[in-house]
Amino acid sequence: MSKLVIGAHQSFAKGFLQMGKDALYINSNTFQFFMRNPRGARAKKFDEEDANKLKELMVEYNFGKILCHAPYTLNPCSDKERVRELAYEVMEDDLNRMEFFPNNLYNFHPGSHVGQGVESATEMIVDLLNHTLKEDMTTTVLLETMAGKGTEVGRSFEELRDIIDGVNLKEKMGVCLDTCHIYDGGYDIVNNLDLVLEEFDNIVGLKYLKAIHLNDSKNPFASHKDRHEKIGQGSLGIETFNNIINHEKLKGIPFYLETPNDLDGYKEEVLLLESLKK
Numbered sequence: 001m002s003k004l005v006i007g008a009h010q011s012f013a014k015g016f017l018q019m020g021k022d023a024l025y026i027n028s029n030t031f032q033f034f035m036r037n038p039r040g041a042r043a044k045k046f047d048e049e050d051a052n053k054l055k056e057l058m059v060e061y062n063f064g065k066i067l068c069h070a071p072y073t074l075n076p077c078s079d080k081e082r083v084r085e086l087a088y089e090v091m092e093d094d095l096n097r098m099e100f101f102p103n104n105l106y107n108f109h110p111g112s113h114v115g116q117g118v119e120s121a122t123e124m125i126v127d128l129l130n131h132t133l134k135e136d137m138t139t140t141v142l143l144e145t146m147a148g149k150g151t152e153v154g155r156s157f158e159e160l161r162d163i164i165d166g167v168n169l170k171e172k173m174g175v176c177l178d179t180c181h182i183y184d185g186g187y188d189i190v191n192n193l194d195l196v197l198e199e200f201d202n203i204v205g206l207k208y209l210k211a212i213h214l215n216d217s218k219n220p221f222a223s224h225k226d227r228h229e230k231i232g233q234g235s236l237g238i239e240t241f242n243n244i245i246n247h248e249k250l251k252g253i254p255f256y257l258e259t260p261n262d263l264d265g266y267k268e269e270v271l272l273l274e275s276l277k278k
C-alpha cells in the first residue's frame with residue numbers, strides 16, 4: 001500500500017469505475033474528478049451501477065477520500081442573477097450525488113466578485129453555503145485557496161476565514177490548499193513553509209485543512225497568474241514538495257495532482273513523490 005494518500009485529477013467523461021481503475025494504474029489511492037462539464041453545468045445521468053462498482057473497488061484497495069471539484073463556471077458572487085442561481089442548482093445537485101459516496105470531499109472556487117467587492121461577495125458565498133449545507137450531509141465542503149487572478153475571492157487566508165465565519169454548519173466546512181495558487185497569491189512556501197502554515201493555523205485553523213492540490217507553478221512568486229506546472233519543473237521546485245509531503249503538520253492529509261500530465265505523467269509524479277516520502 002502507498003504511504004501517501006495521493007491521487008490525480010481525472011477526466012469525468014470516462015465514468016466512475018474507470019477513474020478508480022486509472023487511479024490504481026498510476027499507483028495512487030484516491031483521485032479528484034468533476035461530476036459534470038467543468039466549463040458548463042450539464043451533468044450526465046447518474047449511473048448507479050457504475051458508481052457502485054467504484055465503491056467496491058475503493059473498499060477493496062483501501063482508497064483515501066475522493067475529491068469532487070465543482071465546475072469552474074460556478075460563481076455564487078456573480079453580478080448576473082442567472083449565474084448565481086446556477087451556483088445553487090449545481091452545488092445542490094453535486095452534493096446530492098456525493099451522498100452516494102458518503103464521507104468524501106467537495107471542493108469549489110469561492111467565486112469572482114466581478115467588481116462588486118469582496119465584502120458583498122463574501123455575503124453571497126455564505127448565503128449559498130447556508131442554504132445548501134444540510135445537517136445530515138456527510139460530505140465536507142472545501143473552499144479552495146485562489147491565486148488572486150482578476151477578482152477572485154479566496155486569495156488570502158483572511159478571505160477564506162471570513163467565509164467560514166459566516167457559515168452556520170462549520171463542521172461541514174474545510175479548506176483545500178493549492179500549492180501553485182498560494183505561492184502565486186504571495187505565500188512563500190518555497191522559503192518559509194513553516195511560517196505559512198503557522199499563519200494558516202492562526203487565521204483559519206489547521207483543523208480546517210482537509211486537502212492539498214499539489215501543483216508546481218509556471219510563474220514566479222506572487223504573480224497571481226494560476227498556471228500549473230509539473231512537479232519539480234516550476235518555480236516551487238522539488239525541494240518544496242519534499243518539505244510539504246513530509247511536513248509533520250500535514251500528515252494524513254490527501255494530496256491531489258492537477259499538473260499538466262497524461263496518466264503516465266501522473267504515474268511518474270506519484271512515483272517521484274513516494275520516493276521522497278520519509
Ligand code: FE
Pocket residue numbers: 069109144
Ligand atoms: Fe480548483
Ligand code: FE
Pocket residue numbers: 144178213258
Ligand atoms: Fe487547484
Ligand code: ZN
Pocket residue numbers: 178180181226227228
Ligand atoms: Zn489552478
